[in-house]
Amino acid sequence: NAGVTQTPKFQVLKTGQSMTLQCAQDMNHEYMSWYRQDPGMGLRLIHYSVGAGITDQGEVPNGYNVSRSTTEDFPLRLLSAAPSQTSVYFCASSYSAGANYGYTFGSGTRLTVV
């Protein structure tokens, strides 16, 4: 089924460990984004990309890196995990700007840093 696929669904990390959250879409969407969702804070944009090779920072980029080597994939890297990065992470994608294009979200990755 066409959509946004996130892996893993759950992950527990120790402080200081690194990991990559995977995101892939098969809809040929140009735009892709990463959000984190925390209780009382809503959904906040971490990084986003408007196409292969082009990324930019969102509202809360510190502690995260991204790259976009293909249209389909947009991985999010945590270089040295901290307890403050415990959250639910969502990847989303969309066609490029247009009034009739909305965003499609993945099912999320629940990350706990201990």
Add this chain to the structure above:
Amino acid sequence: KQEVTQIPAALSVPEGENLVLNCSFTDSAIYNLQWFRQDPGKGLTSLLLIQSSQREQTSGRLNASLDKSSGRSTLYIAASQPGDSATYLCAVRTYSSASKIIFGSGTRLSIRP
């Protein structure tokens, strides 16, 4: 900077009632506005997308309206059911930041049987 507000933060109504959820935004130069539903521990499901040139969109018991000039959108749910219990989020896509969408903080809806 676009700001999106949803009031109330939580709402509890008896089954069968019609209800309205509100979303307001500060920058009226938008491409579109999207309403999402999120069940506890789950992802976001898109319910309705209203283009900037449209006044409303309907899907089943859901009707979303858009008034760009006043910076407001409403989501109307007819004949509410316990299965409608979830958090409802609105998000806007603006001309100035077309590569991302800005979310409101959501309304947590509970329908009492």
